[in-house]
Amino acid sequence: MGIPTRLVILGKQGAGKGTQAIRLSQHYEVPRISTGDMFRMFVKERDSEIGRRAKKYMEAGDLVPDEVVNEMVRERLTELDAADHGFVMEGFPRNVAQAEALDAMLDPHPVDLVIELDVPTGVVLKRLAGRRVCSVCGLNYSVDAPPQVDWTCDACGGAVVQREDDTEVVISRRLHQYDEQTAPLVAWYLATDRLAAVDGEGEPDTVTGRLLRAIENRLARR
Numbered sequence: 001m002g003i004p005t006r007l008v009i010l011g012k013q014g015a016g017k018g019t020q021a022i023r024l025s026q027h028y029e030v031p032r033i034s035t036g037d038m039f040r041m042f043v044k045e046r047d048s049e050i051g052r053r054a055k056k057y058m059e060a061g062d063l064v065p066d067e068v069v070n071e072m073v074r075e076r077l078t079e080l081d082a083a084d085h086g087f088v089m090e091g092f093p094r095n096v097a098q099a100e101a102l103d104a105m106l107d108p109h110p111v112d113l114v115i116e117l118d119v120p121t122g123v124v125l126k127r128l129a130g131r132r133v134c135s136v137c138g139l140n141y142s143v144d145a146p147p148q149v150d151w152t153c154d155a156c157g158g159a160v161v162q163r164e165d166d167t168e169v170v171i172s173r174r175l176h177q178y179d180e181q182t183a184p185l186v187a188w189y190l191a192t193d194r195l196a197a198v199d200g201e202g203e204p205d206t207v208t209g210r211l212l213r214a215i216e217n218r219l220a221r222r
C-alpha cells in the first residue's frame, strides 16, 4: 500500500466534505474520521458522556468545546495506530486551537495535505436545503438524488433522514461559525505549505477527480 496517506478536508457545511471523504477513504484504503458523524453516534448512544456534552452545542449549531473534541479525536487516532496508518479526516480541525492540537497528536508524522473544498455560499445553501443523510453510515443523499428504495440507504440499509441541524436558522449559524473560526485555518495551513484549494462545484465524480489530482501532486513531492 506504500506510505500511508494523511489527509484533512476543510470546507463549509454542504461543500461535500462527507461525500468526498468517503470516496477518498475507499480510494486510499484508509479510514475516514468524521467528528460530526462520531458526535451523532455518541448522541444516539444511551449513557454516553461525550454525547451528553455535545448535544446542546450541536443542536444550536455551535462548536462543541475543544477539550471534548480533541480528546475524542486523540482516542480515535490511538485506536487506529495512526502513526502507521493513514486517514481522511473531515470536520476536524475547525479552529486554530484544534489544528495545533492535531499537529501535537500526529507528531512526528504530520498531515500530508489539507484540502480546502471551495464552494460559494449560495450553492451550499441550496444543497443543504435538499440534503438527506443515512443515519447509520453517514452517506449523503438529496431530494434530487434519493436512495433507490424508500429512503433506506443503498450502502447499509439505514434510514435516510434530514439532519436536525439542517434547518435555516441553524445552518446560518453554522456557516457563520465557519467564517469566524474555521476559514482562518486556510491561511494557517497555507503559511506552512500544507494547503491545496480544490473547486468543489460540479458533479461529485468531477470533484473527486480534482481531489485525486491535487493529492497525487502533493504525494509526488513527498
Ligand code: ADP
Pocket: 012, 013, 014, 035, 036, 037, 039, 057, 058, 059, 061, 062, 063, 064, 065, 069, 090, 091, 092, 093, 094, 098, 165, 174
Ligand atoms: P457541519 O460541518 O455541516 O456543521 P458536522 O457533521 O461536521 O456538520 O458537525 C455537526 C456538529 O458537530 C457541528 O455543528 C458541531 O456542533 C459538532 N462538531 C463536529 N466537529 C466539530 C469540531 N471539530 N469542533 C467542534 N464541534 C464539532
Ligand code: ZN
Pocket: 134, 135, 136, 137, 138, 139, 153, 154, 155, 156, 157, 158
Ligand atoms: Zn448507510
